[in-house]
Amino acid sequence: MQNFEFYNPTRVLFGKGMIARLDEQLSPEARVLVLYGGSSAERSGTLNEVRAALGNRTFREFGGIEANPTYETLMKAVAMVRAENLDFLLAVGGGSVMDGTKFVAAAVPYEGEPWDILVSKGEAAKTALPLGTVVTLPATGSEMNCLSVISRQSTGDKLLFSNPLVYPRFSVLDPMRTMSLPMKQVINGVVDSFVHVMEQYMTYPVDGMAQDRFSEGLLSSLVEIGPRIIATPDDYDLRSNLMWVATLALNGLIGAGVPHDWTTHMIGHEITAKYHIDHARTLAMVFPALLKVRRAEKRAKLLQYAARVWNLTEGTEDERIDAVIRKTEEFFENLGVPTRLSAYDIGAEGINDLVRQLEDHGMTHLGENGDVTLDVSRRILEAAA
Numbered sequence: 001m002q003n004f005e006f007y008n009p010t011r012v013l014f015g016k017g018m019i020a021r022l023d024e025q026l027s028p029e030a031r032v033l034v035l036y037g038g039s040s041a042e043r044s045g046t047l048n049e050v051r052a053a054l055g056n057r058t059f060r061e062f063g064g065i066e067a068n069p070t071y072e073t074l075m076k077a078v079a080m081v082r083a084e085n086l087d088f089l090l091a092v093g094g095g096s097v098m099d100g101t102k103f104v105a106a107a108v109p110y111e112g113e114p115w116d117i118l119v120s121k122g123e124a125a126k127t128a129l130p131l132g133t134v135v136t137l138p139a140t141g142s143e144m145n146c147l148s149v150i151s152r153q154s155t156g157d158k159l160l161f162s163n164p165l166v167y168p169r170f171s172v173l174d175p176m177r178t179m180s181l182p183m184k185q186v187i188n189g190v191v192d193s194f195v196h197v198m199e200q201y202m203t204y205p206v207d208g209m210a211q212d213r214f215s216e217g218l219l220s221s222l223v224e225i226g227p228r229i230i231a232t233p234d235d236y237d238l239r240s241n242l243m244w245v246a247t248l249a250l251n252g253l254i255g256a257g258v259p260h261d262w263t264t265h266m267i268g269h270e271i272t273a274k275y276h277i278d279h280a281r282t283l284a285m286v287f288p289a290l291l292k293v294r295r296a297e298k299r300a301k302l303l304q305y306a307a308r309v310w311n312l313t314e315g316t317e318d319e320r321i322d323a324v325i326r327k328t329e330e331f332f333e334n335l336g337v338p339t340r341l342s343a344y345d346i347g348a349e350g351i352n353d354l355v356r357q358l359e360d361h362g363m364t365h366l367g368e369n370g371d372v373t374l375d376v377s378r379r380i381l382e383a384a385a
């Protein structure tokens with residue numbers, strides 16, 4: 001196992017009715033900005049539940065944070081916090097609102113141009129406002145990590161930053177609040193979580209016994225949850241399981257002491273930046289293609305994944321690897337998530353543009369060994385064509 005430091009300060013309040021517990025998480029003097037996305041938070045009653053829990057505290061609201069949150073919109077929230085002297089940020093939404101809130105938290109006290117926080121990958125932020133979250137979409141794990149991904153409309157950039165200052169102080173996970181999601185978003189959550197686990201698992205063995213078996217447990221859970229949640233969307237237990245799996249998939253636990261390969265996310269971000277395709281759907285295209293191109297480097301873990309998650313133990317090693325890549329593709333396709341660029345009319349010219357974007361963003365040495373060069377990324381995109 002590799003050396004690691006594990007730190008996660010986020011308190012999780014999980015279950016039905018937990019939004020009421022916001023009251024005890026916030027000081028009576030807190031001056032709160034509630035940040036949310038579209039009209040669903042209002043329509044589903046989540047915002048009303050939050051307002052009731054805030055009681056007599058001073059609070060303001062900032063709506064309209066878009067999917068794939070933009071710097072342009074978030075800077076309006078920064079101005080509002082500064083003008084009204086607010087001192088606590090409460091995100092009510094999915095990954096986009098939570099990520100956007102993290103950026104606002106770091107940008108408010110930042111003295112220079114806040115985009116520098118992203119350009120520096122988070123290093124430039126030396127202080128941040130405290131924040132909490134009320135999760136409405138299980139997918140990103142943003143509720144229990146210190147990552148944030150922000151887009152800039154004017155330049156077409158989508159960049160990620162990380163800084164321990166933006167760990168949420170607390171996150172409320174009430175599975176009932178996910179019942180209003182369109183099934184497409186629920187399934188996006190299954191796929192996003194699946195790929196998050198894979199990016200911390202599908203590398204090379206370092207004898208991280210607990211990490212591997214945690215990961216395999218999460219993957220097996222998602223394989224079970226996916227089709228069942230389509231068949232019985234109102235099942236509270238399934239919603240609960242998806243919500244907790246999504247959080248555990250990216251809260252640092254399974255990734256401690258093991259190598260990572262975030263190639264799929266980095267290429268996926270470029271696809272979203274250019275084509276505005278849902279984050280999870282970009283991952284479903286890139287990940288199986290990555291397995292095909294990187295099967296030699298990932299051979300031992302592919303065989304382990306085949307045996308432990310899909311029970312594939314018959315045939316030669318190469319046959320088992322072929323079979324498990326096919327199973328992974330079929331898993332996404334059977335959930336209604338395409339695994340080909342052609343499903344979105346992205347052709348050879350699009351691939352050229354995406355490789356150029358990767359170069360512009362310095363994504364020239366991705367992967368667990370830093371050997372996913374632009375040429376390898378091109379081959380991955382071509383394998384997904």
Ligand SMILES: NC(=O)c1ccc[n+]([C@@H]2O[C@H](COP(=O)([O-])OP(=O)(O)OC[C@H]3O[C@@H](n4cnc5c(N)ncnc54)[C@H](O)[C@@H]3O)[C@@H](O)[C@H]2O)c1
Binds near residue numbers: 094
């Ligand atoms: N911070 C991280 O660790 C991390 C990890 C992966 C991805 N991301 C980023 O997160 C973003 C994607 O977040 P996401 O997948 O959670 O989706 P999202 O937050 O973009 O939400 C998708 C859509 O669902 C709607 N929605 C949310 N909750 C709803 C509900 N309960 N009922 C009805 N509609 C609802 C939103 O309004 C939005 O239109 C991307 O920008 C991605 O890059 C962040």
